[in-house]
Amino acid sequence: MLSIDILLNAIVTGILLGSVYASLALGLGITFGILHIPNIAHPTLVVAGAFFVYTLTQWGIDPIVAAVIGLVPFYLLGVVLYAFYSAVFERKGGANVLQSLTLFFGLSLVIEILLSLGFGSELKSVSVSYIGLSLKLGVLTVPYRLLIPALLAPVTIAAVWLYLSRTNSGTAIRAVAHEERALSIAGLNPASVKRHAFGIATATAVIAGAALIMVGPIEPFAGRYQIGRVFAIVVLAGMGSIPGSLVIAIIIGIAEALVSSYLNPSWSPGVAFAILLLGLALRPQGLFGAAR
Amino acid sequence: MNRLIIENLSAGYGAVSVLRKVSLELNESEMVALLGMNGNGKSTLFNCILGFVRASAGRIVLEWNGKNTDLTKLQPHEIVRLGLSIVPEGRRLVPNISVEDNLKLAGSNPGVRDRMKQNLAYCFETFPLLLERRRQIASTMSGGQQQLLAIARSLMTAPKIIIIDEPSVGLAPIVVRDVLNAITQLREKSNMTILMAEQSFFQAIDVSSRAYVLSHGSIQREFKRSDGEIAHDEIRRAMLGAH
Numbered sequence: 001m002l003s004i005d006i007l008l009n010a011i012v013t014g015i016l017l018g019s020v021y022a023s024l025a026l027g028l029g030i031t032f033g034i035l036h037i038p039n040i041a042h043p044t045l046v047v048a049g050a051f052f053v054y055t056l057t058q059w060g061i062d063p064i065v066a067a068v069i070g071l072v073p074f075y076l077l078g079v080v081l082y083a084f085y086s087a088v089f090e091r092k093g094g095a096n097v098l099q100s101l102t103l104f105f106g107l108s109l110v111i112e113i114l115l116s117l118g119f120g121s122e123l124k125s126v127s128v129s130y131i132g133l134s135l136k137l138g139v140l141t142v143p144y145r146l147l148i149p150a151l152l153a154p155v156t157i158a159a160v161w162l163y164l165s166r167t168n169s170g171t172a173i174r175a176v177a178h179e180e181r182a183l184s185i186a187g188l189n190p191a192s193v194k195r196h197a198f199g200i201a202t203a204t205a206v207i208a209g210a211a212l213i214m215v216g217p218i219e220p221f222a223g224r225y226q227i228g229r230v231f232a233i234v235v236l237a238g239m240g241s242i243p244g245s246l247v248i249a250i251i252i253g254i255a256e257a258l259v260s261s262y263l264n265p266s267w268s269p270g271v272a273f274a275i276l277l278l279g280l281a282l283r284p285q286g287l288f289g290a291a292r
Numbered sequence: 293m294n295r296l297i298i299e300n301l302s303a304g305y306g307a308v309s310v311l312r313k314v315s316l317e318l319n320e321s322e323m324v325a326l327l328g329m330n331g332n333g334k335s336t337l338f339n340c341i342l343g344f345v346r347a348s349a350g351r352i353v354l355e356w357n358g359k360n361t362d363l364t365k366l367q368p369h370e371i372v373r374l375g376l377s378i379v380p381e382g383r384r385l386v387p388n389i390s391v392e393d394n395l396k397l398a399g400s401n402p403g404v405r406d407r408m409k410q411n412l413a414y415c416f417e418t419f420p421l422l423l424e425r426r427r428q429i430a431s432t433m434s435g436g437q438q439q440l441l442a443i444a445r446s447l448m449t450a451p452k453i454i455i456i457d458e459p460s461v462g463l464a465p466i467v468v469r470d471v472l473n474a475i476t477q478l479r480e481k482s483n484m485t486i487l488m489a490e491q492s493f494f495q496a497i498d499v500s501s502r503a504y505v506l507s508h509g510s511i512q513r514e515f516k517r518s519d520g521e522i523a524h525d526e527i528r529r530a531m532l533g534a535h
Contacts, residue, residue: 168396168397168400169400171389171393171396171397171400172397172400174386174388174389175386175388175389175397178386178387178388179384179385179386179387181344181368181380181384182384182385182386182394182397183369183397184342184343184344184367184368184369184372185342185368185372185377185378185380185384185398185445185446186369186372186397186398186399186400186401186445186448186449187369187372187373187398187401187402187403187404187449188369188397188400188401189367189369190369
């Protein structure tokens with residue numbers, strides 16, 4: 001019977017962890033999945049979001065409220081980042097992927113160093129009344145520090161997806177990478193549509209940051225461990241499939257939890273890539289992506 | 293008089309010059325054909341008018357309701373908001389969204405947003421086929437249907453002038469007739485000002501009041517309907533660059 005307990009707990013933990021991964025991947029799903037900009041700085045922006053939330057919680061503000069307060073400043077940060085990216089590359093005739101990767105790699109280094117200078121390199125965590133308590137359901141033990149952040153993902157993803165699929169500015173965002181000229185012909189400025197999308201993507205980083213720092217303590221370089229995983233989620237879901245990324249993230253979360261429970265926790269970082277390789281071998285367009 | 297004037301326009305790509313001192317004008321409610329073989333600069337001229345290609349010399353001026361605007365320094369979306377609309381070469385629809393979303397996208401720019409409902413209703417009334425297929429993904433329609441969608445889309449920005457680049461290219465002859473009928477019908481219905489490029493010119497000149505022949509990047513000749521029937525042989529000779 002003991003093994004059933006472990007199995008159930010591993011699956012539930014996996015679902016919750018996967019949901020947190022989905023929050024982390026959401027912004028990349030917009031910048032890379034929809035705009036095709038390989039923003040490897042996104043996990044570092046999430047860590048910056050976590051430190052923003054950490055700072056506000058020091059003044060007694062709840063981490064989720066802190067994340068909501070962070071939406072506007074992070075949106076503006078994203079707008080500025082895109083304006084810089086576009087001035088450096090796009091206006092000079094198309095950004096090549098390697099150059100973009102280098103820019104965002106450099107950007108994430110700069111953010112990490114700024115965070116280290118500002119906050120020191122030791123682990124930081126948030127202390128809220130419900131963190132440390134657990135919900136007990138029969139054999140299941142669900143810690144609130146995992147349950148509450150996990151609930152953020154479906155809400156944020158649903159909000160972003162409704163915006164993208166039901167509004168005209170959402171349609172413009174989905175259209176811009178496919179046919180930039182169609183936007184100009186429509187009397188819309190493609191550059192400002194992309195800037196807006198990048199702003200939304202960066203705004204989601206502060207919500208993911210709140211989720212991340214509630215799950216466990218983090219340090220300025222914590223984003224690096226997430227890069228592979230979030231790219232795996234976006235690519236495996238199928239570029240541009242935002243709801244699909246939640247499903248994929250949960251599959252990866254469950255697989256990681258099972259691997260760490262039954263095999264060895266040190267193997268779990270490789271799980272996302274194993275699933276990515278297997279998934280792409282079977283369905284190259286991603287599990288939820290349309291064939292191109 | 294409301295019109296679009298192009299004066300001594302030159303343009304090209306890097307060191308390659310494509311247009312040399314092109315001058316033409318388009319008056320309100322007129323339909324003018326721009327004839328020329330492939331590679332003589334028709335699309336470059338249109339891309340210049342819409343701001344996708346920068347002019348190296350010359351002016352493009354929209355004179356409308358007493359206001360004169362030089363288009364050569366403006367961005368494409370600003371030119372569209374001034375009332376120039378294009379049905380471009382290759383159509384440039386957004387492939388992965390529905391017919392209705394393609395139309396709404398064009399109707400959502402700040403200049404026309406508050407009239408979106410009326411504009412959409414007008415498009416569906418003019419092209420009932422699109423109403424029938426409004427949920428269909430654009431890329432899954434046939435070439436002719438996509439061309440009709442591109443024409444309908446150009447109406448969504450409430451244009452003063454529509455520029456149509458080779459509406460018949462890549463379409464079966466029977467479909468070409470449908471597309472040209474749609475353009476003619478549009479003219480009869482709303483007296484729209486249209487500048488249309490074509491290389492299969494027979495049908496184009498039948499519905500146009502004037503025609504320019506563009507050859508080797510400059511205007512070779514201008515034909516007017518008042519000269520009587522436009523002589524096909526003469527046009528063909530001009531298109532081939534003979535004097």
